[in-house]
Amino acid sequence: MLTMLVVDDEIYALKGITQGIDWSDLPIGTILEAEDVEEAKRRLREQPVDLVISDIEMPGANGLELLRHIRETSPNTLTIFLTGHARFEYAQEALQNGCFDYVLKPVDHDVLKEIARRGVAELIRRKEQAKFEDTLESYRRQWASQLPILVERFWQDVLAGRLSMSAERLNRELALFGIPLSADRQALPILLSIEHWEMELDARDESIMEYAVRKAAAEIVLGEQAIGAVLQDRSGLNLALVYSSAEANGGQSPDQSPGRSRPELLARCAEYVKACQEYFHCRVSCYVGESVPISRLAAALEKLSQLERANLSETRSVIDAPQKEAELAAAGTTAGAGAGPAMPSFTEWGLLLDRGEAGELAKELERTMARFQSEGATREHLEQFYFGYAHMLLQAASRRGLSIYDALAAQELAEGQTARSAAAMSAWALKLAVKLGAACADGSKETSAIIAKVHSYIQDHLHEDIGRDDIARCVYRNPAYLSRLFRKETGLSLTDYIAQVKIERAKKLLTDTNDKISNIAEGLGYLHFSYFAKLFRKTTGLTPQEYRKKHQTIS
Template sequence: MFNLLVVDDEKFAVKGITQGIDWSDLPFMHIYEAFSTEEAKQLMISHKIDVMISDIEMPDASGLKLLEWVKEQSPLTETIFLTGHANFTYAQKAIGLGSFDYLLKPVNHDQLKEIVRKAVHKIQSELELLDYNKTYETYYKHWLDQLPFLVERFWQDVLNGKIPSTQERLQTGFQIYSIPLNAQSQVIPVLISVEQWKEELNARDEEIMEYALRKAGAEMILQDVPGCVIPDQSGFILVLLYIQSGTPISLELNRRCAEYIQACNRFFHCNLSCYIGEMTPVTEIHQVLGTLLGMERNNVTKINCVMNLQTREEQQGSLPSFPLISDWFLLFELGKLNELLGRIHETTDRMQEGGVRSESLEALYYGLIHMVYHVAHKKGLSIQKMFPHDELQDIATATRSLNQLRGWAIRIVSAAIEYMDMHHQDVSAVIAKVQKYMDDHLHEEVNREDIAAFVYLNPAYLSRLFKKETGLSISEYMLSIRMDKAKKLLIESGNKISNVAEVTGYGHFSHFAKMFKRVTGISPQEYRKKFQINKSP
């Protein structure tokens, strides 16, 4: 609802407008009257006035002076002037000061009402626009606050294949999320893999520490270079450095990563390694990430190291890493058949265009064999049962030509994924083996590296696999079974609490007591006493 003010030093002129015109069909809540400019100012100070009808010639001050004051105090008020003189100078000044319209006396009431109606419509439109702008500003601020998270999600979708790595789709994403790149830009990726937490962490603490690692990575690896730090769903951290015109080619990444590793060792109590990729077009980020994942997967001997593509050949493993297919492992493990078949066609088409030798066919063949054995081992599945007719051993036929290799690869991954879908297990044989090992060595101070060595897996990879299948980290599971054992001994035996600590793998009584209270909320002594009280007749 709106308010109307009529100003004129002639009382009958004011009453003729306020009472002589039927204002009921316009949205006015109040219609005020003023007989001087000072009285009009007082009314405007105490009330919100939306439309003002004013005479220009008044004894105390002109309506033009009043309009100047109104524009300063109430800029949204629309003013309509009335005058008994057809003086163009007045009209020119009124328009220059921003009045809505100008009428000569005697006033035609119908004409005046129509002008007021238009003024109200203009105010309504301006208020709607103002509300829209305020709403837009509010949501725009929320969007800006969420922008870092949105950029992370965008890159995750690109890396996971949810957004195709085409120039058109990437360019659209860069524009939407204000990423300072274009479809022809290049990036340098750095993969960070946490190998060991030196202190036992629960899920919440580990998540907090991983956040701290990402923030430190942005400060120490990116520094003054534009880029972002992305948490990967597999537990890795990926740093992307945006290469722009003027960015120095020599970024001393090896030194930056080495200093980052030292800082993380000291302040975050963890071991980790950095794997540095080459300068890569954004449209080929999948391939270089697959290469870095392959480097990490095959690093079974070194910790707290910096590796780049030049040092890749120094890595050891039961089978060599093949950059072309290293990013297929996760798709195969997750049973993403269509995506994997697309990668097979894409890779073999690229090999066809670039020319291929027999050595390349054999490399791809053995890479696929390695992938199948690796994932089957993780899932505790029998290769003999998966391929009862020795389909994996037909190297002579499979590598006779690129087309034959493509057909063989499609048959192998299709059959393997179908078999894995039919023989899904809640907990794989490998994880069951790990759990039994921890149960058997409960009294010893075993660490993640000991457990990983027992099942011949990389420690970082084992941690991700264990958490994925059980919902708990290795340290959380070990703490759980130790505490269950301790509670049982406290209840059922008369052993000293220090002996209970030793039996459950704690060399220091104080550490045992601290961990026991963290889990149960009370000390071991209080726990035993409480049980005895509850059991007393």
């Protein structure tokens, strides 16, 4: 319930308001009285007051002084003034200084009560807004505390191929999580391979100790000068990502990070391997890759994983991946290769499929199968290729939100198992890639059509108070799903987009017409002019009047 204070030096006028008006249908629990400004100030000190109804013209200190006192000491209190015709300039000054409204004397009780009713509604709205802002601030703090987890999930999605690699989407996500990179910058992956625990640990304690090992990597490998992240991907691999500096992408070595040369990075990895043995009683090796664009991180990590799988002799080591790959190439072998041809990087192929580069995937297929033929691939090698390729297709479909069976028949998937030659396997693999690519493209077209229809609906209904449910009904989608889809595709919430479009229309009407500003607001579905003016100023930095004066092109 609210508290109201009535201030008037005329006792009959005072009692007429406090007792002559029936306030029972408004949420006012306490009504206080004061016969001058000093008594009113004392009342305000004694307890919180929500609504003040005060005469302006009183002996001694007047109502304007009381208003200034309220603004300084109780800014959330709402004030309504009573004024005579003779001193109307008082009312003007009061409104300029934050008074809610005024009533001319002699006071019409019905008019005063209606203004008070609006004042009460405004107080309730303000309280709800304050409560919402407190809630929002609470979640902001929670967001900040959860940010390291969110950053880890972002990189997990990147490495799992679950995130679009478009520059626009990447830049949006990087900015959202405060990651000091852009889509055209690079990161250097380091695989932290925990080879053996010298102490016996159960699953829970092993997870705890892996966390400790990652924390140590952040302190030793990254240190204070390097910028990056240490995380565990969705498959359980522990890794560090060293973010490249902007200068490194401007002509210096691509392996250079802020304050960190590659030799120093390798030395820090060696220090880290030693510290893990000494403090955590575990054997760790570091596989240090090259700096690559974010879109190639998944493939770069796959290469490091292949090196790890192929390493049967070096332990507690720092493996410089580019150097090791060069050594293996000189020896005529490939990391992870056994007898017969090496398998391709299905991770890289999946990325080609994600980007819609079917032509490049076809070339890779042709080269791989030509190599299989020249290197004498056996039936076992073709089966190994089949399972790797089928798994790649399954993951590609999942990243697009599709079931593999939405695009391919079960029989089509199984046909690859019966391929007896590299040529037959190539034909099967290409056919399925084309069909899956087409299914993914159709899904994208459907999404684009939905978003286009939403844009059109909003443009056609700018004169209304448009809601999310109205828009969802027009495209026959669940409102929550549509909100997520719209934000995913545009980077804006539906509410922000509608406000943005309406303000743009308002700017055009302000500059191109002489329509009353209140009419423009109503024509855009804003029932409360004050809300429109506040939103306009928040968006443009100017009030509607200031904007018109500055930009209007007609006389």
